[in-house]
Amino acid sequence: MSAVTTTARPAARAGRGGSLGWMTVPALVFFVGFAVIPLLGVLALSFAQWDGLGEIGLAGFGNWAAILADPGLPHALWITFLVMAVSWAVQTPASILMGTFLASHHRYRAVLSVVFFIPLLLSSAALAITYKALLDPNFGLGAGLGIPILVQDWLGDPVLAFGVVIFVVSWQYIPFHSLIYQGGVRQIPRSMYEAAELDGAGRVRRFFSITLPQLKYTIITSSTLMVVGSLTLFDLIFVLTAGGPGDATRVLALDMYKRGFQANLMGPASVIAVILVFFGLALSLLLRRLGGRDSGHSQLEGA
Amino acid sequence: MTTVPTEAPGRAATTPVDPRHRRKVTRTRERPNWLAGLTSVLWLAIVIVPIYWIVITSFKSQSNYYLENPFAPPAEPTLANYRLVIESDFVQYFINSVIATLGAVIPAVVVSFMAAYAIVRGRRSRVLRWTNSLFLMGLAIPLQATVIPIYLIIIQLGLYDSLMALILPSIAFSIPLSVLVLSNFIRDVPKELFDSMRIDGATEGEMLWRLAFPLTRPAVVTVTIYNSLQIWNGFLLPLILTQSPDKRTLPLALWSFQGQYSINVPAVLASVVLTTLPILILYVVGRRQLLSGLTVGFGK
Numbered sequence: 039m040s041a042v043t044t045t046a047r048p049a050a051r052a053g054r055g056g057s058l059g060w061m062t063v064p065a066l067v068f069f070v071g072f073a074v075i076p077l078l079g080v081l082a083l084s085f086a087q088w089d090g091l092g093e094i095g096l097a098g099f100g101n102w103a104a105i106l107a108d109p110g111l112p113h114a115l116w117i118t119f120l121v122m123a124v125s126w127a128v129q130t131p132a133s134i135l136m137g138t139f140l141a142s143h144h145r146y147r148a149v150l151s152v153v154f155f156i157p158l159l160l161s162s163a164a165l166a167i168t169y170k171a172l173l174d175p176n177f178g179l180g181a182g183l184g185i186p187i188l189v190q191d192w193l194g195d196p197v198l199a200f201g202v203v204i205f206v207v208s209w210q211y212i213p214f215h216s217l218i219y220q221g222g223v224r225q226i227p228r229s230m231y232e233a234a235e236l237d238g239a240g241r242v243r244r245f246f247s248i249t250l251p252q253l254k255y256t257i258i259t260s261s262t263l264m265v266v267g268s269l270t271l272f273d274l275i276f277v278l279t280a281g282g283p284g285d286a287t288r289v290l291a292l293d294m295y296k297r298g299f300q301a302n303l304m305g306p307a308s309v310i311a312v313i314l315v316f317f318g319l320a321l322s323l324l325l326r327r328l329g330g331r332d333s334g335h336s337q338l339e340g341a
Numbered sequence: 342m343t344t345v346p347t348e349a350p351g352r353a354a355t356t357p358v359d360p361r362h363r364r365k366v367t368r369t370r371e372r373p374n375w376l377a378g379l380t381s382v383l384w385l386a387i388v389i390v391p392i393y394w395i396v397i398t399s400f401k402s403q404s405n406y407y408l409e410n411p412f413a414p415p416a417e418p419t420l421a422n423y424r425l426v427i428e429s430d431f432v433q434y435f436i437n438s439v440i441a442t443l444g445a446v447i448p449a450v451v452v453s454f455m456a457a458y459a460i461v462r463g464r465r466s467r468v469l470r471w472t473n474s475l476f477l478m479g480l481a482i483p484l485q486a487t488v489i490p491i492y493l494i495i496i497q498l499g500l501y502d503s504l505m506a507l508i509l510p511s512i513a514f515s516i517p518l519s520v521l522v523l524s525n526f527i528r529d530v531p532k533e534l535f536d537s538m539r540i541d542g543a544t545e546g547e548m549l550w551r552l553a554f555p556l557t558r559p560a561v562v563t564v565t566i567y568n569s570l571q572i573w574n575g576f577l578l579p580l581i582l583t584q585s586p587d588k589r590t591l592p593l594a595l596w597s598f599q600g601q602y603s604i605n606v607p608a609v610l611a612s613v614v615l616t617t618l619p620i621l622i623l624y625v626v627g628r629r630q631l632l633s634g635l636t637v638g639f640g641k
Contacts, residue, residue, distance in 0.1 A: 058463035058545060062472050065456035065516050068449075072491060072513030073479055079490030090492070132380060139377035153389055155632060159620045161574030163592035164613045167599045168395055171606045178606075179394065182411035209387065217632060241374065270483040273576035277596055291485060298489055299581060307489055314486040322481035 077315065083308035090302050101305040113285055114293040114310075120200070121289055122268040125207045129264060130257070133212055137219025138249060155213045162210065166277035169206050196286035199279050203287050206274060211267070215260050222256030223249065262325045266318050290314050399423070399611040406607050422611035426598070431615060433587060434594035441504050441579075441590055442572045445511035450565050452512070453519035458549050460520070461527045462535070473524075479517030485577055492581055506582040507590070511575065515568040526560035527553050563633050573620065591616045 087097040105111055157165070172179050173192040180188025193199045226249065234244050272291040275281065281288035281296065288296070290310055298307030394411060400418040401409065409416060460473045491510050492501075500506040530553055538548050554561070579593040589597070595612055602608050 058459035059466065059468055061455040061459035061463075062469065064452040065476075065520065066472060068452060068509070068513045069476065069479065069516045072494070072510045073482075073484060073487065073516075074475070076487035076490035076494065077482065079493065080487055083489055083493070088493075132384070135377045135380045136384060139374060139381050142374070153385065153392065155628075156392060156621075156624075157388060159570070159624055160613075160617055161576065161592045161595075163574075163576045163595050164617055167595055167609060168391060168613050170599070171603075171609050172391060172394065174606070177407075177604065179411050182407070182409075209391075212384065213388075266481070266483060270485040272485060273592070276576075276580075277599075291483075294486070294489075295577075304489055311486040311489060314483055318483040318486070319481055 080308050080311045080315070083304060084312050086305050086308070088304040090299065090304050097305050101309045105306050105309040110285070110288075110293065111310075111313075114288055114290050115313075117200075117285075117287060118269065118289040118291075121203065121207070121271065121287075122265055124204050125211075125268055126261065126264050128204060128208045129212050129215055130261065132208070133215035133260065134219050134250075134253065134257075136212070136216040137221075138223050138245070140216060140220045141223035155217070157210050158213050160210070162273035163277050165206060165210055166274050169202065170278060173202065193279055194283050196283055199283055199286050203275055203278060206278065207268070207271065210274070211264070215264070218260050218263075219253065219256055222253045226252045258325055258328060262322055265321050265325065269314060269318050269321075290317075395610045395613060398607050399614045401607045403605050403607055422605075422608045423615060425602075425605075425608050426612045426615050429594075429598060429612075430586070431591075431594060431612070434589050434591050435616075435619075437504060437588060438573055438590040441507045441511070442569050444504065444508040445515065445572050446565055446568045448508075449512045449515035449519060449568055450561060453516050453564070454523055454554070454561065455549070456516070457520045457523035457527055458553055460524050462545070462548075462553075473520075476517045476520045480521065484514050488577060488581055491578075495582055501582065502584045502588055504583075504588060507572075507575075507578050510578060510582075511572045515571070519564045519568065522564050523557065523560055526557040530556050559633075562630055566627075566630060570620070 083094075084101055085097055085099070087095040087100075160168075170193065171177070175181065175189055175191050175194075178188075180190070190198060192202050230248050230252070231244060234248055239247065270291050271289060272295065275287055275289060275292055276295065279287045281292045291314065294307045294310040294314065297303050297310060397414050398406065398411070399422055400420070401415040402417065402419045402421060405415065405417065456472070456476070460469055463469050495501050495506045495509075500509070534552055534556075535548055538552055543551070574592060575590070576592045576596070579588075579590045583589065583593070586597075595616055598612050599609050
């Protein structure tokens, strides 16, 4: 994330502030207590045996051996990857297009934005419940309209259910990413477009030669949020399909919950959690590397 | 397209461009971008249709729901669904959500502001730098993956099935982004202002409260909004850390209500409308603040 790199330079204008370290203590206490210790704890628990209620015992590498040999793991990894990749491929082009549109058309924007951003306000639970009702083959919209093609067992068929998950995720997050892209487009210096226009570049050419390259860091930020966010996509899938039908939408986060809090196997569930943390960190680091280190400087040359 | 010679004369004289190009300069800015416009209109329809359906259906009676055209407004509007929702203890769930959200957001913003102030203004030290990196690391970690140890800690603290169980981890999860955004804004406060206050004999506490805080108020507001929405809509923590019905927050209450009345579609949709209403009112009141709060820290 580009915003992250800006703070990596510590306190450029500090120096005479005196000893203010104590001011970080309250935040540190909360963060260490309920984020850092749990993070280490999840690693510890992955070697433990615990049903969520009774005593915690040692399991050694048993949990890891069991999970790594479990065919459910590659399946959950594959579904998580599919959700990540497909929802990225759906959301990114749409968000870039709409972000560009919103950034340049203020008049339409005022009208559009009243409803445009409402999906951002709904909780995932509310959204999932709505779509569940809407898609119900007996009581939903399709049945009411009497249009046969809409009367499908949307959440009962593995392929359809996966498609519904992607659709609802996109419905929820496209406005958010459009907002990010809108901000990115606004920061592109007008002089670049004017220069390109003088050189005779058409709209499509300007989009691919100026807008897209200039949005590089915005794309990385937005993609990081999408990718890391899709790892933890729990609420929506849990309420919408509960991982079903069968295991068709059982992503890693759901797998963790089901093993831990429904099957009462906290040890194996912690193994899944560690894998989740690992992929989250790896993906953010990878995407940051793609962005390069000196974000925001060379990009504006010649503007 | 015709050539419209509307360019400023000075510019036309200094930049010798052939007429074909000049025409493009004057015309392209006016021509609508059809592809993006069409996508936006299509998207608008995709957003509006379900929302329209939710709202009108929530006013239909269960028996009429099957008889009427789903897109027709209710012939006999009824508030019965809303009555059913409110009678199902939704006032209690609403109060729980308010307590959990305010109880977490206010301390989260206060401690994050203090930490951000120290990180920006404090003497360069390894401890502060290390603290800052620790918070930044929190941004890259899917914190939901830590719920199992959090569950264990909450049980050990004897807080299971209480609103405090939701508040404590929510504070921790809010800190990384809040510190990042607030420190970016505190860094933008001119150093001279701090210096002149110091000459007047102000302490660090006074500078934080009377200088840094008022000047970064927009950032504080947006961070507050962002965190409030996250916690208000949160589902996983209440699901794992509470049990009894009287401790439910709204998203969890919605879920169990739907489990109970899944066949009564209008009532389920009324519960969705009712729980979204408070945020919708906020949205109408402060749309700009809310939208900037949502993309806080990501726009840079």
